[in-house]
Amino acid sequence: xxxxxxxxxxxxxLFLMSSTNTLYLVFLTTGxxxxxxxxxxxxxxxxxxxxxxxxxxxxxxxxxxxxGRITTYSFLGGIMGWTGAFTQITTSIAHxxxxxxIFAGFVVIVMALxxxxxxxxxxxxxxxxxxxxxxxxxxRKLVVxxxxxxxxxxxxxxGLLPCGPVYTAxxxxxxxxxxxxxxxxxxxxxxxxxxxxxxxxxPAVAMVARLTDLGWLKSRKKIYRISALLMVLVGIYFVxxxxxx
Amino acid sequence: MSDTACKSLxxxxxxxxxxxxxxxxxxxxxxxxxxxxxKYQEHERCNIHHxxxxxxxxxxKITLDITPKPVAAMRExxxxxxxxxxxxxxxxxxxxxxxxxxMGPNRVHLKRVEDHHYQGTGIxxxxxxxxxxxxxxxxxxxxxxxAFIFDVID
Numbered sequence: 473x474x475x476x477x478x479x480x481x482x483x484x485x486l487f488l489m490s491s492t493n494t495l496y497l498v499f500l501t502t503g504x505x506x507x508x509x510x511x512x513x514x515x516x517x518x519x520x521x522x523x524x525x526x527x528x529x530x531x532x533x534x535x536x537x538x539x540g541r542i543t544t545y546s547f548l549g550g551i552m553g554w555t556g557a558f559t560q561i562t563t564s565i566a567h568x569x570x571x572x573x574i575f576a577g578f579v580v581i582v583m584a585l586x587x588x589x590x591x592x593x594x595x596x597x598x599x600x601x602x603x604x605x606x607x608x609x610x611x612r613k614l615v616v617x618x619x620x621x622x623x624x625x626x627x628x629x630x631g632l633l634p635c636g637p638v639y640t641a642x643x644x645x646x647x648x649x650x651x652x653x654x655x656x657x658x659x660x661x662x663x664x665x666x667x668x669x670x671x672x673x674x675p676a677v678a679m680v681a682r683l684t685d686l687g688w689l690k691s692r693k694k695i696y697r698i699s700a701l702l703m704v705l706v707g708i709y710f711v712x713x714x715x716x717x
Numbered sequence: 718m719s720d721t722a723c724k725s726l727x728x729x730x731x732x733x734x735x736x737x738x739x740x741x742x743x744x745x746x747x748x749x750x751x752x753x754x755x756k757y758q759e760h761e762r763c764n765i766h767h768x769x770x771x772x773x774x775x776x777x778k779i780t781l782d783i784t785p786k787p788v789a790a791m792r793e794x795x796x797x798x799x800x801x802x803x804x805x806x807x808x809x810x811x812x813x814x815x816x817x818x819x820m821g822p823n824r825v826h827l828k829r830v831e832d833h834h835y836q837g838t839g840i841x842x843x844x845x846x847x848x849x850x851x852x853x854x855x856x857x858x859x860x861x862x863x864a865f866i867f868d869v870i871d
Contacts, residue, residue, distance in 0.1 A: 502821040509819055558840055559793055573845065639791075639842035640821035669821075713845050 495648065496668040499641050503672020506637040511673050514635055516680045517580050517706045533623040534681045540627020541677075542670030545638065546663045548631075549645040553662015556649035558642060569634040570717045576630060577710025584703030631670075634717060641669040765867040769797070772855075772863040777802040779855050779863045781811075790843040790869045796825050798835045798855055807858035809835055815844065816852050816866065825853075841869050 519537070551561055585591040645662035652658035763770040769782035778801040783794050796811055811825040825839035841851055849868045856862050 498822055502819075506819050506821055559791060562791060634843070634845045636815070636842050636844040637819070637821040640823045643823060643840050643842065713847065716847070717845055 495644060496664055499644065499665050500668040500672040502637065502641065503669040504675060505672075507673040507676030510635060510637055511676045512680055514633060515630070515677055517703055518576050518630060519677055519680050530681075533620045534678060536620050536624040537627040537681075538670075538674050538677060540624040540629075541631040542627075542667060542674075543624075544628050544631025545641075545666040545670040548642060549666025549669075550659045550663035552642050552645040553649035553652065553665075554655050554659040556646050556652075556658060558646035561646075562639070562642070565632070566717075569632050570714050572629060572632045573634060573714030573717060574711050576633060577707045577712075577714060579707075580710060581704050581707030584700045584707065590700070638669070641666055763865075765865065766870075769799075770865050770867075772865065774857070774861045774863050777857070777860055779857065781853060781855055781863075781865050783853070787870050788841070788867065790841045790849070790871060792840065794839055794841065796827070796837050796839055796853070798827055800833045800835075800857065804833065805857050805860055809855055809857040811837070811839065812854045812856065813839060813841055814852050814854065815848065816850055818844070818848070820844070843871065 548561070548565075552558055555561060582591065645665045648661040648665060649655075649658035652661055765781070765783055766787040769780050771778055771780045773779075780797075780799040780801075782797040782799075784797070785792075785794070788794065798809055798811070800809070808827055808829060810827055813823040813825065814820055820842065823839065823842070825837045827835035827837040830836045849871070851867060851869055853865045853867070854862055855865070
């Protein structure tokens with residue numbers, strides 16, 4: 473005998489009705505609640521890694537990163553709503569998502585190693601470093617670029633990371649598309665659901681980004697090394713899951 | 718390495734530590750803020766991949782079947798609910814969720830196809846973490862809730 477232990481989210485259940493407008497509110501709430509669980513776990517290390525090198529325009533860059541992520545969510549939601557076909561779309565982008573997950577894992581690993589000087593890329597954060605290999609150049613471009621636009625593009629790409637709650641929201645978007653009277657309405661409804669969901673996730677992701685700027689841990693070398701090791705583990709976790717996905 | 722570069726590296730390490738601490742804290746099993754109290758009945762684990770599963774609920778038998786079998790994630794599934802006893806005042810519905818993890822609201826709306834037989838379609842999404850245990854909670858308004866736990870295949 474086993475008791476089903478999970479608890480249905482009370483607020484979501486309260487609002488869970490069939491009207492489209494209510495669904496927007498439901499998924500805004502969902503984005504907010506899952507943001508502090510999934511998004512911090514999944515995107516937190518990536519957001520931290522990518523934002524650490526920012527020296528200026530921090531707020532703008534974080535906003536653009538989130539805008540990129542939400543753009544991808546909204547576009548996917550629109551496609552789901554337009555076609556009403558969840559499984560076909562997810563199957564067709566599965567390989568792309570797999571690649572994004574592996575890429576994200578490598579980014580986290582490289583950044584963590586570089587932070588502790590365990591990779592020659594340690595000087596990647598300096599201004600005078602000239603990378604030799606292609607991969608080094610790509611990573612340098614990624615992390616040294618002070619162009620805010622880079623963060624929008626990264627958001628666009630990392631919005632494709634496979635994630636259970638994102639899928640759930642996409643299922644709802646596809647369902648709305650099936651119920652819509654025409655494809656345009658389906659597209660807009662699906663996009664609306666994912667837009668609401670994406671906006672809901674922003675506070676959690678923004679909190680991680682903000683915390684990276686506090687620097688409230690005092691200089692304890694061992695802690696940083698352990699942190700970097702954990703970061704490497706997170707990166708490996710991403711890569712392994714990406715390969716298995 | 719220059720003093721400035723060292724200082725910059727140390728600051729970044731501090732930030733990295735702070736973020737990791739937050740990430741670790743976020744994974745602690747803290748009770749969700751908006752957790753609602755739901756009344757669940759205990760049930761026997763049955764193999765939904767081979768057979769329909771039945772659950773007793775205050776004199777009523779609730780049978781859940783999912784097709785096609787085996788039950789896989791990211792596939793269009795048909796959910797069948799068969800109730801015994803008195804016809805409920807409202808149509809039942811199913812909430813899909815992962816035990817201990819908030820995946821967002823995923824409701825399967827059911828329609829009556831025969832007396833006491835309700836049917837609807839839904840999708841169980843895939844979790845990239847590799848976790849496969851899902852809970853289909855059948856809600857019969859006015860009668861109660863029956864939870865069916867099972868593992869999906871990839």
